[in-house]
Every structure is written in C-alpha cells, then in structure tokens.
Amino acid sequence: xxxxxxxxxxxxxxxxxxxxxxxxxxxxxxxxxxxxxxxxxxxxxxxxxxxxxxxxxxxxxxxxxxxxxxxxxxxxxxxxxxxxxxxxxxxxxxxxxxxxxxxxxxxxxxxxxxxxxxxxxxxxxxxxxxxxxxxxxxxxxxxxxxxxxxxxxxxxxxxxxxxxxxxxxxxxxxxxxxxxxxxxxxxxxxxxxxxxxxxxxxxxxxxxxxxxxxxxxxxxxxxxxxxxxxxxxxxxxxxxxxxxxxxxxxxxxxxxxxxxxxxxxxxxxxxxxxxxxxxxxxxxxxxxxxxxxxxxxxxxxxxxxxxxxxxxxxxxxxxxxxxxxxxxxxxxxxxxxxxxxxxxxxxxxxxxxxxxxxxxxxxxxxxxxxxxxxxxxxxxxxxxxxxxxxxxxxxxxxxxxxxxxxxxxxxxxxxxxx
Amino acid sequence: xxxxxxxxxxxxxxxxxxxxxxxxxxxxxxxxxxxxxxxxxxxxxxxxxxxxxxxxxxxxxxxxxxxxxxxxxxxxxxxxxxxxxxxxxxxxxxxxxxxxxxxxxxxxxxxxxxxxxxxxxxxxxxxxxxxxxxxxxxxxxxxxxxxxxxxxxxxxxxxxxxxxxxxxxxxxxxxxxxxxxxxxxxxxxxxxxxxxxxxxxxxxxxxxxxxxxxxxxxxxxxxxxxxxxxxxxxxx
Numbered sequence: 281x282x283x284x285x286x287x288x289x290x291x292x293x294x295x296x297x298x299x300x301x302x303x304x305x306x307x308x309x310x311x312x313x314x315x316x317x318x319x320x321x322x323x324x325x326x327x328x329x330x331x332x333x334x335x336x337x338x339x340x341x342x343x344x345x346x347x348x349x350x351x352x353x354x355x356x357x358x359x360x361x362x363x364x365x366x367x368x369x370x371x372x373x374x375x376x377x378x379x380x381x382x383x384x385x386x387x388x389x390x391x392x393x394x395x396x397x398x399x400x401x402x403x404x405x406x407x408x409x410x411x412x413x414x415x416x417x418x419x420x421x422x423x424x425x426x427x428x429x430x431x432x433x434x435x436x437x438x439x440x441x442x443x444x445x446x447x448x449x450x451x452x453x454x455x456x457x458x459x460x461x462x463x464x465x466x467x468x469x470x471x472x473x474x475x476x477x478x479x480x481x482x483x484x485x486x487x488x489x490x491x492x493x494x495x496x497x498x499x500x501x502x503x504x505x506x507x508x509x510x511x512x513x514x515x516x517x518x519x520x521x522x523x524x525x526x527x528x529x530x531x532x533x534x535x536x537x538x539x540x541x542x543x544x545x546x547x548x549x550x551x552x553x554x555x556x557x558x559x560x561x562x563x564x565x566x567x568x569x570x571x572x573x574x575x576x577x578x579x580x581x582x583x584x585x586x587x588x589x590x591x592x593x594x595x596x597x598x599x600x601x602x603x604x605x606x607x608x609x610x611x612x613x614x615x616x617x618x619x620x621x622x623x624x625x626x627x628x629x630x631x632x633x634x635x636x637x638x639x640x641x642x643x644x645x646x647x648x649x650x651x652x653x654x655x656x657x658x659x660x661x662x663x664x665x666x667x668x669x670x671x672x673x674x675x676x677x678x679x680x681x682x683x684x685x686x687x688x689x690x691x692x693x694x695x696x697x698x
Numbered sequence: 699x700x701x702x703x704x705x706x707x708x709x710x711x712x713x714x715x716x717x718x719x720x721x722x723x724x725x726x727x728x729x730x731x732x733x734x735x736x737x738x739x740x741x742x743x744x745x746x747x748x749x750x751x752x753x754x755x756x757x758x759x760x761x762x763x764x765x766x767x768x769x770x771x772x773x774x775x776x777x778x779x780x781x782x783x784x785x786x787x788x789x790x791x792x793x794x795x796x797x798x799x800x801x802x803x804x805x806x807x808x809x810x811x812x813x814x815x816x817x818x819x820x821x822x823x824x825x826x827x828x829x830x831x832x833x834x835x836x837x838x839x840x841x842x843x844x845x846x847x848x849x850x851x852x853x854x855x856x857x858x859x860x861x862x863x864x865x866x867x868x869x870x871x872x873x874x875x876x877x878x879x880x881x882x883x884x885x886x887x888x889x890x891x892x893x894x895x896x897x898x899x900x901x902x903x904x905x906x907x908x909x910x911x912x913x914x915x916x917x918x919x920x921x922x923x924x925x926x927x928x929x930x931x932x933x934x
Contacts, residue, residue: 327833
C-alpha cells in the first residue's frame with residue numbers, strides 16, 4: 281500500500297473518532313466476557329469470531345497511528361500497520377459480524393462492536409475493497425433519488441398492477457379512494473416499502489381496512505449505504521425519504537419490515553416534523569384502537585417470533601409484535617433465552633444482500649439460531665424484517681426445520697376480518 | 699545504593715504523579731473535546747432511570763455476574779481490595795475521621811486486603827494463559843497484571859511483616875513522616891525507611907507503583923474513568 285493511500289485511509293479513520301468511538305476503543309480490558317455472545321462464535325468456536333478479537337483488529341491500527349504507544353512501544357499493545365494484509369483481516373472481521381450488538385449485552389462496559397466494525401467497513405470502502413455489489417446497490421438508490429421523474433411512470437404502472445391484486449384478494453375497495461395512493465400531499469402517513477409486491481400488497485390491505493389516510497413512497501426503504509458502512513451514501517439514501525415526507529407534509533413516516541431502514545430512519549434522521557414508526561407499531565396501534573380486527577383461527581399451530589436485531593434490541597420494538605401475535609394465535613411460543621438475548625438470524629450487516637456468496641457462511645454461523653427456533657416446537661416462524669425472513673427461509677431449508685416462515689404484516693393482512 | 703533508593707522514593711514519585719495526573723487530565727479533556735455521537739447508542743428494552751442503571755452496570759457489573767460468575771467474584775474482590783488499599787494509603791498520610799467510622803488499626807484490613815488483591819491478580823493472570831482469553835490478549839494485558847502483582851506483593855510484604863510477624867522497625871509513624879514531607883514538598887526520608895532491613899521492599903514497592911502510575915493514562919486502566927460514561931451510552 282502506498283503512502284498516499286494509507287494517509288487517505290487514516291483520514292477516514294480519523295473521521296470516525298468521535299467521543300463514543302474513542303471510549304469504545306480505549307476502554308476494552310479484553311476480559312473475555314463477550315466470548316460466548318456472538319452467534320458466529322457459538323456456532324463455530326474460533327477466536328476470530330469473538331467480539332473483542334474483531335474489535336482488536338481495528339484497535340491495533342488505532343494504537344499504531346492514533347496513540348503514542350504505537351510509536352514509542354508498538355509491541356506493548358501489538359499495534360499494527362495498515363497494509364493490504366490488514367485490510368483482508370478487517371474484511372473478515374467486518375463481514376462476519378452482522379451488527380446485531382448481542383455482545384453489547386454481555387460487555388461490562390457496553391462496548392458497541394458494530395460501531396467499531398463501522399471503521400473497518402469505511403476503510404474497506406476507502407480502499408475499494410468492500411463488497412462491490414453493496415456499493416452498486418447503494419449507488420442505484422442514490423441515482424433514483426436524483427432522477428425520480430425518470431422512474432416515476434414505471435413505478436406508477438407497477439403500483440396499478442398491484443392494486444388489482446389487493447382488490448381481488450381482500451374484496452376491498454377503499455371507498456372513493458385509490459387502493460394504493462402515491463404522491464398524496466397532506467396524507468397522514470407515508471409508507472416506505474421495499475421493492476417487492478410482498479412488502480406493498482398486505483400493507484395496503486391493512487392501511488385501507490384501518491381507514492388510514494396514507495400514501496406510498498416512491499423510494500424503497502432499504503439502505504445499502506448503511507450495509508456497506510458509507511456514511512455519505514447512507515445519508516443520501518435516507519434524505520430521499522426525508523425530503524419526500526417533508527414535501528408531502530405527512531405526520532408520520534412508517535417503515536416497512538426492514539430492520540436497517542427502521543433503525544437508520546428512527547435514529548439517524550435527526551429531529552424532523554414527522555414521527556417515525558415501524559409498520560409493526562402501526563399495526564399494533566390499529567388493533568388497540570379497534571380499527572382492524574383479526575381472525576385468530578386463520579393460522580393453525582404454534583407460532584414463534586424472531587426479533588430482528590435492528591428493530592428489537594437496537595430499535596426498541598419488543599412489545600408490539602407480541603401484542604399483535606396475541607390476536608393471531610392462542611399458542612405463542614417465546615424463544616429461550618428471552619428477547620434481550622435473542623440470537624441474530626445470521627443475515628444482518630449486508631450478508632443476506634450478498635446472496636449466494638455468503639450462503640455457506642450464513643448457514644454455518646447461524647446453527648445456534650436454527651436450534652433456538654427448533655426448540656420452540658412452533659409451526660410458524662414470524663418475523664418483521666426482510667433480511668431476517670430471507671435468512672430464516674434459508675435456515676429452514678438448510679436445517680430442514682419444516683417451518684412456515686412468515687412476515688408479520690402478511691399474517692395480519694391474511695387474518696383481517698372485513 | 700542509597701542514592702538510588704532516594705531517587706526512587708522522592709524524584710521518581712513526583713515524576714510518576716505528575717505523569718499520572720497531567721496525563722489523565724489531558725487525555726480526558728482531549729476526548730471530551732471530540733464531537734458527541736449524533737445518534738443514540740442504547741440497547742433495548744430501555745431501563746429507567748438510565749443513569750441509575752448505568753451506575754449499577756458500572757459498579758456491580760451484572761453482565762459479568764450472569765455470564766461468568768467466578769470472574770465476577772474475583773473482579774469484585776479485586777476492585778474492593780483496590781478501594782481499601784487507596785483508603786489504607788491515605789491513612790498513611792494522616793488520620794481521617796471519615797475512614798475511622800469503623801474503627802481499625804492502620805493499615806486497614808489486617809493484611810488480608812493485600813492478600814486478596816494478590817490472589818485475584820494471580821487468577822486474572824492465569825486465566826489469560828488459557829484459551830479463549832489467551833487468544834484475545836495482547837502484551838499489555840500481561841505487563842499490567844505482572845506490574846500490579848509486583849507492586850501489591852512488595853507492598854503487602856511490609857504490611858504482613860508488621861501484622862503477622864511483629865516486625866516493628868518501619869512503622870506507620872515513619873511512613874507518615876515520609877509521605878507528609880512529600881505532599882508538603884519538603885521531602886525528607888526518615889532513617890527507618892532508608893536504612894532498615896525492609897527498605898528494599900519499600901523501594902521496590904514504590905518503584906513498581908511509580909511505573910504503574912506512569913503507564914496508567916496511556917493504558918486500558920483508563921477504564922477507571924471511562925467505565926461510567928461508556929455504560930451511560932448503552933443505557934441511553
């Protein structure tokens with residue numbers, strides 16, 4: 281690696297060193313309590329999958345270039361030079377970490393490994409050594425934000441086709457309104473979906489059944505900028521939705537079943553004139569207010585729920601999905617141990633988005649998740665995140681769990697009493 | 699030889715405290731001047747009040763108790779012992795009514811405090827020799843444990859000699875004369891301290907303690923100051 285590249289990368293490193301990050305880098309005592317926290321380590325007990333080990337890979341570079349000891353006495357903390365080889369290590373650390381923050385529950389200091397891994401991801405972006413596909417996807421999202429006029433026609437036509445399906449399945453005409461409203465100024469709620477019918481159709485059915493004054497966003501919720509760890513792109517992708525919400529003067533932005541999108545919008549968008557909610561919260565509210573009714577007999581067999589890390593542990597939506605499930609089944613099975621210690625599905629941090637490339641690792645590293653799910657004896661495995669759903673489907677197939685993996689929104693829509 | 703003793707017992711002590719105090723303050727000011735993280739870093743379910751849970755996380759270490767109870771026992775013993783050692787050393791300067799609420803003879807703990815610290819340190823050291831803790835350890839982790847062990851063992855030896863074997867040449871009065879002279883910047887080292895049979899124990903104790911203080915601000919021991927704010931981040 282030439283000096284110029286290294287300097288540029290160290291500039292990127294420096295840009296990450298805010299107060300919280302410095303605390304995280306300075307405080308670890310390598311006590312090892314986090315050892316068994318990581319689902320990857322539990323499934324494949326190798327030292328490189330211990331949270332503190334991952335963090336130390338970044339920390340060694342920090343010691344080398346940002347602490348006196350790296351110059352005076354590098355062997356004291358095993359300070360490490362930033363080289364091509366170091367980048368490979370950073371890659372392995374960052375892309376075998378799903379950012380679930382389970383280790384944060386174990387650490388006596390509460391050190392956030394996901395945050396430390398964000399340095400590794402940013403360095404990889406700077407060195408053009410990140411998974412290219414994630415950057416490509418992020419760029420596509422940003423491009424769409426810039427030239428919305430170009431995409432508009434195709435999008436509206438696509439939505440028209442979906443409306444047909446909603447009407448057919450639910451025999452539900454929104455009185456005097458469009459079934460899937462788009463670009464409605466003054467709507468109460470802006471629903472941000474994913475690029476896929478399964479993310480739009482059931483949600484539309486529930487919004488209409490609840491008589492919601494809603495509108496569908498032009499943009500997909502998912503933030504590939506966050507997956508690849510590029511703060512600039514994350515912000516650009518986020519801003520598309522923030523700007524749309526402001527333009528339409530909505531009161532609430534509702535994020536579909538996408539963990540990353542929810543956490544980024546909820547926690548990163550800053551103070552805005554609208555509320556941010558997850559679709560799970562909104563559905564729980566409809567039930568509570570009596571705006572929708574669900575038929576408990578619609579789903580047979582015991583049901584369990586997988587908490588998406590970014591929505592539950594990192595987003596705070598724990599009680600709502602359970603409240604919804606009370607209205608869907610009499611046989612709800614909680615996973616053990618309790619939701620605070622829920623294992624990641626193994627697909628976070630961009631791993632599912634990388635598809636086949638990561639499939640083998642995802643299956644091996646999530647063995648404990650498969651076992652955790654199996655122990656509930658449930659027939660239906662519900663979740664509220666696109667990534668988790670894909671990964672759980674893969675696990676279902678790989679470990680022959682014989683489960684019916686469902687989106688919570690789809691279950692709500694299917695059980696609607698109209 | 700006595701020149702070396704004197705150098706360790708007077709100038710080096712001043713240097714060590716200067717590095718420790720200035721170093722710690724400068725490092726903390728530097729960190730406090732970096733920008734705050736723009737978003738929340740808390741984990742859920744949220745526990746209220748957050749500050750109370752941050753305090754309990756910091757001082758009671760509930761996550762360690764849950765996931766590694768044996769380590770928790772030694773961590774509590776060790777940190778408790780360190781606290782008592784600090785009190786014990788303060789009482790080697792002068793009497794503090796506050797500390798004598800529970801009446802005791804100086805040095806506090808009948809020799810058991812140092813023993814507890816030493817045994818805990820050996821436990822921390824030996825657990826680092828085995829996987830998986832060995833795999834995540836760096837040289838610093840061993841250096842610090844060995845340094846602390848040496849400091850504690852030579853310090854305790856003087857206490858044990860007095861408490862358990864009636865050694866009475868170097869006593870509390872001598873320590874008070876010496877330490878009080880240091881803090882009032884009129885350094886004087888009494889003969890008992892400089893010329894008695896246990897002088898080299900004291901010199902080694904002070905020497906290792908000086909090194910420890912000088913390494914402190916630049917090492918992971920800064921968790922002493924960071925544990926609370928970093929725990930507060932987790933609780934929101």
